[in-house]
Amino acid sequence: MRTFSPKLLLLLLLVLRHHAESGSIVKFLPGFEGPLPFELETGYIGIAKYWANDERVREALQIRKGSIGKWIRCNSNIHYDDDIISSIPYHMNNSINGYRSLIYSGDHDMEVPFLATEAWIRSLNYPIIDDWRPWIINNQIAGYTMTYANKMTYATIKASGHTAEYKPAESFIMFQRWISGQPL
Numbered sequence: 001m002r003t004f005s006p007k008l009l010l011l012l013l014l015v016l017r018h019h020a021e022s023g024s025i026v027k028f029l030p031g032f033e034g035p036l037p038f039e040l041e042t043g044y045i046g047i048a049k050y051w052a053n054d055e056r057v058r059e060a061l062q063i064r065k066g067s068i069g070k071w072i073r074c075n076s077n078i079h080y081d082d083d084i085i086s087s088i089p090y091h092m093n094n095s096i097n098g099y100r101s102l103i104y105s106g107d108h109d110m111e112v113p114f115l116a117t118e119a120w121i122r123s124l125n126y127p128i129i130d131d132w133r134p135w136i137i138n139n140q141i142a143g144y145t146m147t148y149a150n151k152m153t154y155a156t157i158k159a160s161g162h163t164a165e166y167k168p169a170e171s172f173i174m175f176q177r178w179i180s181g182q183p184l
Helices: 006-020 047-053 055-060 088-096 114-123 168-179
Strands: 024-026 040-042 101-106 128-137 140-148 152-157
Touching: 047 055, 088 101, 101 114, 101 168, 114 152, 128 168, 140 168, 152 168
Parallel strands: 101 152
Antiparallel strands: 024 040, 128 140, 140 152
């Protein structure tokens, strides 16, 4: 099997993300009466899958061999034995143990609306350190942010959908600021 450099795969992911991460569901085909009795997905090439599963990328990210299985962007497996009613205890555990966290939502996310994210964050009852304010890139509002006493930062990304790829520059700058300890 031919391998590509992680940098080339990342470049392809960034440049072609809208084409490479898109697909369409075919419901009708010429010669068939009515809708198909199954769904046929076409045109979907997940470059992120190849990049994230490349051994050199995993090594660069310091992922120990055998600790994490194959990365899948959207896993369609249904684990009937698993039941996570809420992720709130996991976030509370991270906070109690002193870990910083960045929670972000695209304000156009229709899969997990930012209002739902804000509701579960409010349910934690953490004191607010830096109240709701815009965060700025090049004199433009990139979103809004709020910081909590437990080292949790919440941010929205203006005009973004469910994942960071909708607004890659803003997502990168947000993460870069957060990881370096700067205010958004």
